Amino acid sequence: MWEEAYEALGDCAIGVSKNGWSNQEIGLKWLQHFKHYTRRTKVWQRTAAKAVEEGRNSKLISYRLLVIDGHSSYINIDFIKYC
Helix, strand or coil: CEEECHHHHCCCEEECCCCCCCCHHHHHHHHHHHHHHCCCCHHHHHHHHHHHHCCCCHHHHHCCCCCCCCCHHHCCHHHHHHC
16 A cells, blocks of 8 residues: 555655565555656756756756665566666
8 A cells, every 4th residue: 555645744655565564566656656756857957958058968967866775675577677
């Protein structure tokens, strides 16, 4: 189950499994949440436009770095494909 919990905690999300532990499904939902909330913004668009003006590759600016631990919920083919 993946819930948006605006009323209780503000702008955040909570993933809950039946047994209380993280799992591959919650790991993938978390990654999708991460992607959505780290997408391009107006600030990124201005930075990309400036890069083009300066002759740099604006596509490089859209990269994001996600550092995760070795928990098994991140080590599955769906998670890797989504990345």
